[in-house]
Amino acid sequence: MINARSLGSPEFRADYGLKYAYVAGAMYKGIASKELVVAMGNAGLIGYLGTGGLGLDEIESSIRYIQSELSNAPGGSYGMNLLSNPEAPDQEERTVDLYLRYGIRCVEAAAFIRITPALVRYRVKGIRPDPEMGAVPAHRVLAKVSRPEVASAFMQPPPDSALRDLVAAGRITPREAELAGLVPMADDVCVEADSGGHTDRGVAYALMPAMFALRDEMMARYRYRRRIRIGAAGGIGAPAAAAAAFVMGADFILTGSINQCTREARTSDAVKALLQQIDVQDTAYAPAGDMFELGAKIQVVRRGLFFPARANRLHELYMRHGSLDEIDPTTRRQIEQKYFKRSFEQVWEETRAYYAGTNPRKLGEIERSPKQKMAAVFRWYFAHTTRLALDGIEDERFDYQIHCGPALGSFNRWVKGTDIEPWQNRHVADIAERLMRGTAELLTARFSAMNGGDAATGRGVASDPLSRR
Numbered sequence: 001m002i003n004a005r006s007l008g009s010p011e012f013r014a015d016y017g018l019k020y021a022y023v024a025g026a027m028y029k030g031i032a033s034k035e036l037v038v039a040m041g042n043a044g045l046i047g048y049l050g051t052g053g054l055g056l057d058e059i060e061s062s063i064r065y066i067q068s069e070l071s072n073a074p075g076g077s078y079g080m081n082l083l084s085n086p087e088a089p090d091q092e093e094r095t096v097d098l099y100l101r102y103g104i105r106c107v108e109a110a111a112f113i114r115i116t117p118a119l120v121r122y123r124v125k126g127i128r129p130d131p132e133m134g135a136v137p138a139h140r141v142l143a144k145v146s147r148p149e150v151a152s153a154f155m156q157p158p159p160d161s162a163l164r165d166l167v168a169a170g171r172i173t174p175r176e177a178e179l180a181g182l183v184p185m186a187d188d189v190c191v192e193a194d195s196g197g198h199t200d201r202g203v204a205y206a207l208m209p210a211m212f213a214l215r216d217e218m219m220a221r222y223r224y225r226r227r228i229r230i231g232a233a234g235g236i237g238a239p240a241a242a243a244a245a246f247v248m249g250a251d252f253i254l255t256g257s258i259n260q261c262t263r264e265a266r267t268s269d270a271v272k273a274l275l276q277q278i279d280v281q282d283t284a285y286a287p288a289g290d291m292f293e294l295g296a297k298i299q300v301v302r303r304g305l306f307f308p309a310r311a312n313r314l315h316e317l318y319m320r321h322g323s324l325d326e327i328d329p330t331t332r333r334q335i336e337q338k339y340f341k342r343s344f345e346q347v348w349e350e351t352r353a354y355y356a357g358t359n360p361r362k363l364g365e366i367e368r369s370p371k372q373k374m375a376a377v378f379r380w381y382f383a384h385t386t387r388l389a390l391d392g393i394e395d396e397r398f399d400y401q402i403h404c405g406p407a408l409g410s411f412n413r414w415v416k417g418t419d420i421e422p423w424q425n426r427h428v429a430d431i432a433e434r435l436m437r438g439t440a441e442l443l444t445a446r447f448s449a450m451n452g453g454d455a456a457t458g459r460g461v462a463s464d465p466l467s468r469r
Contacts, residue, residue, distance in 0.1 A: 002444045004436040009251035012188065012229050015140070016106070017075040019044035020436045021252035023190075024259050024428055025144070025233060026081035026108050027403070028052035028197065029390060033266035034062040036259065036428050037078045041070040043429035046077040048108040048142075050266075053386075056094055063102050079106035079142070084116065088359065092118040100125060108190075110144045111198060115153050115185055120162040124172050124180045133225045135179040143186040144233065144254075146193070146200040146207070148214055154186040155218040155228055184218070184228055188252070193234030196257040197403035198288055199299050204235060208248045237407030238414040239438035243446070246439065255435075257408040262426040268392025271402055276423040278303050280409035286311040286401075289382025292318070293375050301402040307385050310339050310399070314378045323370030324377060339381060339399070347380045348373070414438075 005013075008021025024040050024047035026032045032050035040047035049066070051059050063080070070076035080099060085092045096118045099107065109119060119141070126138030143154040163177040172180075191211050193204035208230070215228050232245035233254035245253050260267055261275040282303035288296040295315065302308045314335070321327055324344055327335075336343050355363035355376075366372045385401035387393075411431075412421075420426050420434075445453075 002440045002447070004440040007246050007436065007440060007443075008253070009229050011227070012252050015187070016046050017044075017077050018046055019075075020432065022432050022436055023142070023231070023252055023254040024048070024432065025190075025254045025256045026050040026052070026110065027256055027260055027265070028083075029386065030054055030058070030062070030266045031260050031390075032081075032256075033264060034065045035266075036262070036264035037062075037066050038069040039264050039427065039429045040432070041066070041076050041078045042073050043432070044075045044077075045429060045432055046079060046106070047428065048079040048081050048106075051081040051095070052083040052110075056098060059095070060098060060102075063098070063104065067102070077106070079108055079140075080104050082107040082109050082119065082122070084110070084112040086113075087362070089116065089118065092116060096122045105138065106140045106142070108142045108144060109154075109186065112143070112153075113150060115159055115162065117162050117166060119185070120158040120180075121166055121171055123183075123185055124158060124163070124166070124176050127176050127179045127183070129179060134182040137183055137187075140188070141186040142188040142190055142231075144190045144192055146191070146195075146202050148210055151189050151191070151211055151214055152218070154189055155184050155215060157181045157183060157222065158185055182224075183226075184222070184224060186228070187226075188229045188231055189215070190231035190233050190252075190254050193232070194299070194405060195234035196283070196299050196405035196407070198291075199234070199285075199297060199405070201285070201297070201299075202234070204232060204245070205248075208232060208245075208250070212249055234405060235407050235410070236435075237409070237411035239435060239442045241407070241410065242435060242439040243443050246443070255407070255432075257403075257405045258411045258431060259428050260404070261408060261411075261423050262428045262431065263424065264428050267390055267402075270392035270394060270397060271389050271400060272423045274301065274304065274397075274400070275402070275404065275408060276412065276421075278404070278409050278412060280406040280413070282409055283404055283406055284308040287315040287382075289379050289386075289401075292379050292382070295319075298403055299405050301400075301404045304398070305400055305402070306398045307401050311382065311385075311401075314339070314381060318375055318378055321374065324374045325370070340384075341396075344377055347377050351376050351380050 012021050026048040027050040030050050037047040037049050066078050123141055127135055130136045145151040158180045166172045167177050191207050193202045211230050229251035231252040231254055232250040236242050236253050236255050237258050242253050261272050283299050284302035285297045286300050286308040288298045366376050385399045388396050389400035389402050415421050
């Protein structure tokens with residue numbers, strides 16, 4: 001009989017003080033809320049606060065809340081998201097300052113294409129020598145990646161150039177820089193397949209073996225004394241998907257989409273009611289607002305919503321035209337009246353005011369370039385549709401932007417007819433418990449069937465609603 005506590009890496013569970021090798025990942029705009037993080041910590045699990053798009057004051061307030069609520073909890077594990085911000089590296093630096101000031105020991109590094117000085121400083125600060133391990137970092141980094149070249153950067157020691165600059169600036173000590181060469185940038189690398197939000201649309205069955213081989217190569221090259229762990233994310237919404245990840249060799253699993261349809265998630269009730277109904281085919285790809293010009297994609301809900309089609313239409317217009325003035329009057333009227341519900345001029349004034357207060361230098365660049373101005377006006381729609389969803393504005397529900405992968409559709413099918421079919425009964429820690437126990441039961445049945453046991457029983461364990469209660 002396989003036990004849910006035996007799934008994944010024992011070292012991972014021990015390092016983080018967890019009951020299961022299970023993580024609730026960050027979701028932007030605080031959808032992975034402070035309440036979600038606390039619920040996971042109180043259950044002997046770990047969740048990461050979704051800090052993307054939040055101001056430093058709100059992040060600080062959430063940290064205080066989490067630390068207060070988990071101060072007496074057994075284990076009491078928690079972490080913060082650290083989002084790459086190429087356009088505003090000073091924001092990344094200030095976030096690291098905040099984490100170091102509050103003693104944040106675990107971060108989930110997301111959206112990184114390269115290793116930044118801020119991330120290196122967080123990883124290296126406080127590292128100490130160890131007779132067995134060579135060096136032990138004070139801060140754990142779990143890196144979410146979807147491409148081998150990015151994973152490779154996290155599996156290598158911090159770049160020498162970054163270490164030299166940090167020492168020269170007095171931000172780390174020479175001894176910390178020396179010890180940094182003995183450890184990789186990340187303790188744990190989580191491989192994101194076809195996930196909600198930003199995605200490279202990877203296939204887990206192809207990505208995971210490639211990442212394991214890369215990990216083994218890096219372990220041999222740098223002779224680390226501690227194994228880099230590989231986790232799996234994307235598409236995990238039912239025991240069968242989690243079982244596949246663990247059988248492939250995942251040290252842990254990370255869930256996202258299924259958690260935003262819970263009581264603890266910080267999104268509107270209107271969004272949760274919609275999410276409760278989606279199936280595996282009810283998502284689509286749209287341009288990412290924060291990487292609009294590059295054409296990067298996000299995965300979003302499409303069922304009953306206009307957002308995916310309208311977002312793709314805006315990017316098509318951006319690629320075809322050099323300025324807003326080149327858009328024909330009929331198309332312009334359609335966008336202003338149906339998409340924006342205000343004129344281009346009104347959107348630009350709101351956008352201009354935002355940049356004037358947050359990034360005046362960037363505003364100067366935009367005002368000198370008609371193409372950049374068009375992109376800025378179109379990007380307004382992405383921020384606007386996110387706010388509509390978070391606030392649950394009923395009159396404009398067709399424009400909700402909801403990041404989500406097909407995992408939630410799979411989850412909805414799995415729990416249909418059970419007590420947690422209604423989203424009001426869904427709690428993030430309870431979902432983790434049911435999913436891990438269901439995975440263990442499924443694997444027990446499958447291995448029994450492969451060894452000549454009752455194949456019908458193997459099917460029954462997975463489909464019996466009692467196994468999820």
